[in-house]
Each structure stands twice: as structure tokens, then as C-alpha cells.
Amino acid sequence: MEWMLQYFEIFFALCLLIVGYGFGRLAEKRHYKSIFKREKKYQELLVFSLKTPPEGLTVTDSRLVTGSVVVSIDYFKKFVAGLRMLVGGRLRSYETLVDRGRREAVLRMKEQALLLHADSVINVKVETSSISKGRRNSIGSIEVCAYGTALKHA
Amino acid sequence: MLLSNLEVVPHKKIVRHLGLVQGSTVRAKHAGRDIMAGLKNLVGGELKGYTELLQDAREEATGRMVEQANAIGANAVLNIRYATSSVASGASELFAYGTAVELED
Structure with missing residues (x-):
């Protein structure tokens, strides 16, 4: 009986890995597709990290805009990252996580700016924080917040 | 109330500086959401419940800051910064x- 239980545990973990791999990949692909699509769509709205508006512009209105998102890594990727940490080096599975989070947050900020009919967004700050830090069995989920000042030009 | 994370307002003049204003809130997520997020963690992707929660919290922190600014007679808050920190497992502080400044009309 004991050995069966042990096998069951291994089987269960494997199932989680497979589910994580399958759905995680699918979700990531879909997310990237939507990111690319929206990035193209909002291309005209210029975003700067400069503190002052480009010279020669007459600004008529300014407003704070923010965008934030919480994304998490899937079970499979977390497992792979765990293995990777034994030897060190690049954690590619986490790289896509933060990349997705940042781009999504900036896109949401742009969406908000477009709702205000803004022409550009300046002084953009992007901030990342881990929300499940210090917890045992913590899953890698991060919160990304992007904020800036939306400007209307004359 | 004009909010901006610039140091100056490009189309208006600052008449008076009124000093620092701040607002913060500590939020924990409730168990139901936590369980759902736990499930979602299996497959990865956006955790909508948390996104909403943090957005609400951020709005509240901003609201408190604005309240403070109103109380001292400001009509704009400039150079706004946001900070997030986790104070305990499962709770995070939004700051x-x-x-606060007074702008000319």
C-alpha cells in the first residue's frame, strides 16, 4: 500500500507539470499575441521617460495615468527554474514573465491615456514588486505598475 | 485636483509650494481570491483578482493623498511616486x- 501512495504522489506531481506546461505555454502564446497586436495599435501614442515634454510643444492639459498587472509563472516553468538555480545562470522562464508584465502594464497605461484623448505620455516610471515574497512554497508572481503623465498638445 | 508625476506643470505656473503629502493603505487578499489565485498559479498568466485588488488599493492611497492635499489648500499634486512593499506574507502596502502645490488659475 505504501509504495502505491508514493507512486501516486509522483504521478500527481507529473500531472501538475504537464498541465502547467500545456496551459502555461498556450496562455503565454496568446498573451504575447495580444501584446504584439495592441502594441501596434497604440503605436501612435508616444511614450517618453523624459521629465520635460519635447521642446517646441505647447501643452494644454496634463493628467496622471497608471496601468498595473499581476502575472504569475506556471508550475512547469517554476520547476525548471528550480532546477536551473542549482547551477545558476540565466533563468529564461522568469525573463518572459517580467517581460510580459512590463509590456502589459505599459499597454494598460496607454489605454488609459487614450481614453483621455492624450497625445503623449512623459516621465514614465515602471515599478516591479513581488507579491508573494517570503512565503513558503511561494509561486513567482509579480506586480508591475507603470505610471506617467499624459499630455494633450495644442 | 491636478495630479502629475512631473516636477512642473508645462502649461501653468506654480504659485505656492505646500510640502509633502502622502497616502498609504495596507491590503490583504481574502481567502476565496487566494484559493483561486493558487489554482491560477498552476497554469500561469494574469491573476485578475490580485490586479483588481492592487488597483483598488492604489486608488485608495492616491485618494488619501489627495484628501491631505485638499486639507492644506492645494489644487495640484506634483512629482507623484508610487511604492509597493509587502509587510507580511499575503499583505502588501501601497504608498x-x-x-502639494498651488497653481495659478
Whole structure:
């Protein structure tokens, strides 16, 4: 009986890995597709990290805009990252996580700016924080917040 | 109330500086959401419940900051910064601060 239980545990973990791999990949692909699509769509709205508006512009209105998102890594990727940490080096599975989070947050900020009919967004700050830090069995989920000042030009 | 994370307002003049204003809130997520997020963690992707929660919290922090600015007679808050920190497992603190100023009309 004991050995069966042990096998069951291994089987269960494997199932989680497979589910994580399958759905995680699918979700990531879909997310990237939507990111690319929206990035193209909002291309005209210029975003700067400069503190002052480009010279020669007459600004008529300014407003704070923010965008934030919480994304998490899937079970499979977390497992792979765990293995990777034994030897060190690049954690590619986490790289896509933060990349997705940042781009999504900036896109949401742009969406908000477009709702205000803004022409550009300046002084953009992007901030990342881990929300499940210090917890045992913590899953890698991060919160990304992007904020800036939306400007209307004359 | 004009909110901006610039140091100056491009189309208006600052008449008076009124000093630092701040607002913060600590939020924990409730168990139901936590369980759902736990399930979602299996497959990865956006955790909508948390996104909403943090957005609400951020709005509240901003609101408190604005309240403070209103109380001292400002009509704009400039150079706004946001900070997030986790104070305990499962709870996070959202913090917003900026400089309250009075702008000319």
C-alpha cells in the first residue's frame, strides 16, 4: 500500500507539470499575441521617460495615468527554474514573465491615456514588486505598475 | 485636483509650494481570491483578482493623498511616486506621495 501512495504522489506531481506546461505555454502564446497586436495599435501614442515634454510643444492639459498587472509563472516553468538555480545562470522562464508584465502594464497605461484623448505620455516610471515574497512554497508572481503623465498638445 | 508625476506643470505656473503629502493603505487578499489565485498559479498568466485588488488599493492611497492635499489648500499634486512593499506574507502596502502645490488659475 505504501509504495502505491508514493507512486501516486509522483504521478500527481507529473500531472501538475504537464498541465502547467500545456496551459502555461498556450496562455503565454496568446498573451504575447495580444501584446504584439495592441502594441501596434497604440503605436501612435508616444511614450517618453523624459521629465520635460519635447521642446517646441505647447501643452494644454496634463493628467496622471497608471496601468498595473499581476502575472504569475506556471508550475512547469517554476520547476525548471528550480532546477536551473542549482547551477545558476540565466533563468529564461522568469525573463518572459517580467517581460510580459512590463509590456502589459505599459499597454494598460496607454489605454488609459487614450481614453483621455492624450497625445503623449512623459516621465514614465515602471515599478516591479513581488507579491508573494517570503512565503513558503511561494509561486513567482509579480506586480508591475507603470505610471506617467499624459499630455494633450495644442 | 491636478495630479502629475512631473516636477512642473508645462502649461501653468506654480504659485505656492505646500510640502509633502502622502497616502498609504495596507491590503490583504481574502481567502476565496487566494484559493483561486493558487489554482491560477498552476497554469500561469494574469491573476485578475490580485490586479483588481492592487488597483483598488492604489486608488485608495492616491485618494488619501489627495484628501491631505485638499486639507492644506492645494489644487495640484506634483512629482507623484508610487511604492509597493509587502509587510507580511499575503499583505502588501501601497504608498503614494507627492508635493502639494498651488497653481495659478
